Amino acid sequence: MSLDYFLTVSVFSMINMILASSLNILIGYAGQVSLGHAAFFGIGAYASAILTVKLGMGYWPALLLSVFISGLIGLLLGLPALRVREDFLVLATIGVNFVVVSVFNYVKFFGGPYGILGLPRPSLFGHAFTTREYALYVFLWTLVVVFLVRYLSNTYLKLGFDALREDEDAAESVGVSSPRYKMYAFAIAGLLAGLAGNLWAHYMTVVFPDNFSFPVSIGILTMVVIGGVGTLIGAIIVTILPEVLRFARDYRMLIYGLIIVFTMFFMPKGIVGSIKGLIFGDTPLGKKRVEKVRRIAGAQGRIAGR
Amino acid sequence: MQALKDVSLDVEVGEIRAIIGPNGAGKTTLFNIINGFLRPDSGTIVFDGKSIVCVRPSEIAKRGLARTFQIVKVFSNLSVLENVLAGLGVDIYPSLEAFQRSPFAKEYVEKAWKIIETLGIEKYAFVAAGTLPLGLQKKVEVARALAVKPKLLLLDEPVSGLNDLETQEMIDVVKKINQSGVTVLFIEHDMHFTVNIAQRITVLDYGVKIAEGTPEEITKDSRVIEAYLGSEEVA
Numbered sequence: 001m002s003l004d005y006f007l008t009v010s011v012f013s014m015i016n017m018i019l020a021s022s023l024n025i026l027i028g029y030a031g032q033v034s035l036g037h038a039a040f041f042g043i044g045a046y047a048s049a050i051l052t053v054k055l056g057m058g059y060w061p062a063l064l065l066s067v068f069i070s071g072l073i074g075l076l077l078g079l080p081a082l083r084v085r086e087d088f089l090v091l092a093t094i095g096v097n098f099v100v101v102s103v104f105n106y107v108k109f110f111g112g113p114y115g116i117l118g119l120p121r122p123s124l125f126g127h128a129f130t131t132r133e134y135a136l137y138v139f140l141w142t143l144v145v146v147f148l149v150r151y152l153s154n155t156y157l158k159l160g161f162d163a164l165r166e167d168e169d170a171a172e173s174v175g176v177s178s179p180r181y182k183m184y185a186f187a188i189a190g191l192l193a194g195l196a197g198n199l200w201a202h203y204m205t206v207v208f209p210d211n212f213s214f215p216v217s218i219g220i221l222t223m224v225v226i227g228g229v230g231t232l233i234g235a236i237i238v239t240i241l242p243e244v245l246r247f248a249r250d251y252r253m254l255i256y257g258l259i260i261v262f263t264m265f266f267m268p269k270g271i272v273g274s275i276k277g278l279i280f281g282d283t284p285l286g287k288k289r290v291e292k293v294r295r296i297a298g299a300q301g302r303i304a305g306r
Numbered sequence: 307m308q309a310l311k312d313v314s315l316d317v318e319v320g321e322i323r324a325i326i327g328p329n330g331a332g333k334t335t336l337f338n339i340i341n342g343f344l345r346p347d348s349g350t351i352v353f354d355g356k357s358i359v360c361v362r363p364s365e366i367a368k369r370g371l372a373r374t375f376q377i378v379k380v381f382s383n384l385s386v387l388e389n390v391l392a393g394l395g396v397d398i399y400p401s402l403e404a405f406q407r408s409p410f411a412k413e414y415v416e417k418a419w420k421i422i423e424t425l426g427i428e429k430y431a432f433v434a435a436g437t438l439p440l441g442l443q444k445k446v447e448v449a450r451a452l453a454v455k456p457k458l459l460l461l462d463e464p465v466s467g468l469n470d471l472e473t474q475e476m477i478d479v480v481k482k483i484n485q486s487g488v489t490v491l492f493i494e495h496d497m498h499f500t501v502n503i504a505q506r507i508t509v510l511d512y513g514v515k516i517a518e519g520t521p522e523e524i525t526k527d528s529r530v531i532e533a534y535l536g537s538e539e540v541a
Contacts, residue, residue, distance in 0.1 A: 156395045156404040163392050166381035169343065172363035173373050174454055175396035180364075284385045284434040289410060293387060293431070296412050297419040 007135045011203055013239040014142040015196050020223040020235035021149050022192035027221075028229035029158060030185035031165025032081050035090050036097030037220045039077065040190050042212025044070040044197025046104060049116040049207045054109075059122035059202065067194045074190015081182045085168075097214050104209035115208035119201055138199050145192060146232070152188075161185060226263050228270020237271075309335040310346075310513040317458070322480070322490045324504035326524075328533055331510040333493040334376055337460050340491075341373050342366045354457060368396050372456035374447040376463045376493070382436025386427060386446050389435050390418040393453025418453065425449045425479060441472040448479065452488075459483065461492035465499045477502055501525070509533065 019041060026032045047066035051057040057065070080092040104110045121129045122137065129137060152158055163171035164181045172178060201207050219238060227234020241259065245252045267274035285293075310332045317323050325333050338344040340351055342363035351358050358366050372393070381389050391409040394417055398404050408414075422431055425445045430438060435446050444464060451459055464480065465473045473496065480503055484490050494500045500507065501521040509517040509524060511533040517524060524530055 152405070154408045154410065156398045156407050156409055159388065159392050159395055159409045160399050160404060162384055162388070163381055166383060167379045169363075170375065170379040170381065170450075171392075172343075173341065173367055173375075173379075174393045174450060175364045175367040175399045176392075177362055177364040177400060180400070284383060285387065285432050290432050292410060293415050293419075296415045 004131060007131055009240065009243055011135050011138050011199075013236050014138045015200050015203075016220075016223060016235040016239045017142055017232045018145050018192055018196040018199070019220050020227065020232060021145050022189045022196065023220050023224050024229060025149070025152075025161070025192070026185050026189045027224055029153075029161035029165065030181065031161075032078075032182060032185055033086070033090050034093040034189075035217050035221060036077075036093035036095070036100075036214075037189075037193060038212040038214065038216035039093075039097045039100035040070055040074050040193035041197045041200070041216070041220075042100055042104065042207075042209075043073050043190075044194030045201035045207045045212065046110060046116070046197075047194070048198045048201050049119055050110070052120055052202075053116050053118055059120055063122070063198055066198045067191055070194020070197065071187050071191035074193070075183055075187040077190070078183055078186025081186065082179045094214065094217075097212075097217050101209050101213050104212070110209075111207075113209060115206055117206045119205045119207070121202060121205070134203060138203070141195065141199060145195070157184065222260060226260060226270060228267075228273035231270060231272040233272055234270065308513055310339070310510075313510065313513070313515050315508055315515070317489060317491055319457075319489055320484075320487065321505045322484050322492070322503050324500045324507045325491065325493045325510060326495070326500060326507060327510035330512075332513040333510055334462055335513075336510070337373065337462055337493065341371055341460060364399070367454055368400065370455065370457035371460070372451035372454035372458075373460035374444070374451050374462055374464065376466070378440065378443045378447055380435040380438075380443050380446045380450070383434055385432050386422065386435050386438070386449070387415075387418055387431045389446050389450045390421050390453045391415070393450040394418060396454045421449050421452050424452070424482065426475070441468045444468065444472075444476070445479070448476075448483075452483065456488055458489045458491060461490065461494075463493055463495065465494060465496050473499055 019037065022040070023034065023037045026034050026037075044066050047069045048062050051062040051065055052059060077096050080096070081089050084092055105113055110116070121134060123129065160171070160176045160181050161184075163174060163176045164178055168178050171181075223234040223238045225234070226237060242252060242256050245255050248255050263271060269277060313332070313336060315336075325336065327333055335344065339346050340358075342358065342361055342365075345360060349359075353366070353371060354369065356369070358369070358371075381392060384392070388409070391414055394414050395404070395409060398407055419428075419431075422428055425448060427442060427445050427449065430442060435443060438446065448461070448464070461480070465476050468476065477499060480490060480492070484503075492504075504521055506519065507521055507524040508515060509527070509530050516529045516533060517527045519527070
């Protein structure tokens with residue numbers, strides 16, 4: 001196993017973690033199931049490709065702009081969610097995915113089926129990143145995303161998303177405006193997926209429409225579902241499993257599929273959720289928070305034991 | 307087909323008002339119009355001196371109008387505590403503070419705990435609300451609504467499906483809430499509950515207000531008896 005191979009798999013794993021985090025905000029937090037997430041990923045990649053290759057912009061301004069564009073388009077593509085719910089939203093997002101890929105494919109400006117070639121690697125102080133440095137660079141972004149999501153999950157934004165996911169009417173009744181919170185979710189998801197797209201595109205240095213087709217969306221959804229809400233392990237498994245299974249040659253994808261089906265069947269809460277459930281029992285709050293609350297309420301001498 | 311027609315209702319600050327009527331009379335529809343889920347075709351709703359017609363339900367909540375639901379709508383997968391914390395966020399959700407404030411900050415947890423104590427559900431604070439029996443879920447809904455700091459609290463059948471003990475507890479809770487200065491408007495079929503706490507009762511039938519008065523007046527009103535039991539003439 002060469003270092004390059006290892007680096008590539010790691011980079012893909014990390015980019016997938018960012019994608020999974022992004023989709024998790026939509027599905028796991030806000031309950032807006034999207035089966036077109038590859039579209040957001042693609043928009044980030046193509047935006048950066050066009051800005052750098054066609055418009056000759058440097059990597060760093062292109063990074064900012066492409067992430068911003070993805071967030072904005074995420075917001076716009078989230079508009080259907082204001083009108084449709086649940087299964088209809090799933091269909092609508094699938095549609096969005098097909099439309100976006102078609103635009104990449106058939107609009108000349110986007111390079112058509114041959115894509116856009118020759119994306120630059122980012123450079124700092126005149127030194128272009130080597131593959132190793134790029135992997136480190138992706139790692140840093142992954143950390144940023146992980147901490148950002150952690151931070152957000154401790155805010156009222158998250159509780160608003162929770163409320164929206166659990167019951168839209170009840171959420172409204174406590175002051176959560178469902179259009180506003182759906183837009184938030186789609187915008188944040190768009191930003192993060194756009195970042196993943198940018199990182200991916202400048203690693204590969206080429207983008208093709210097929211890289212962002214519907215099966216890719218299913219892959220991203222699988223990562224979220226397999227690991228469980230709010231976890232990243234699924235992204236690693238989905239990326240690495242097909243590599244680990246290379247020994248099985250022709251049967252590789254068959255075994256991969258079976259493993260995924262069985263995980264979902266026996267661990268409906270995802271791998272992390274199910275194992276946590278086994279160890280700690282079902283506590284929706286999590287141990288640390290329960291203790292914190294007990295401390296606060298207990299300090300007033302008012303806590304009832306369980 | 308009109309669910310409600312020419313219904314006019316004045317709820318005084320500080321009172322406990324009941325709305326009763328046979329099934330399909332339009333009681334829940336009236337609630338849904340008041341709290342903004344539905345828009346009336348005509349007419350106005352004035353809350354606290356301002357019109358709230360065509361205002362979003364989330365904004366109406368912010369102005370101090372909270373409600374519970376006939377078919378309970380607790381946030382099932384969240385703990386009871388989080389259900390209450392969610393209500394405390396009513397002023398935070400629309401502003402960018404939502405990106406900064408943590409519901410688990412001391413001030414919110416303390417407030418939430420007080421409300422949880424008012425309802426007597428401390429024991430269940432860390433349990434997923436959806437796993438609780440109906441009686442407790444109804445209390446969780448009331449707790450969540452209280453967290454919104456309402457001036458007016460709408461309760462849609464607060465004791466339907468509850469046993470006698472739970473009903474009595476709910477009577478005490480609603481009285482306590484009212485004494486703390488919250489105006490209460492509720493829908494209920496349970497006459498024991500209604501007569502026990504309502505200061506005035508409004509009766510709807512087929513979307514029309516047919517009577518209004520004190521519990522004593524209402525229980526003697528011939529139109530009310532007719533609406534519930536039918537008239538003496540056989541059609």
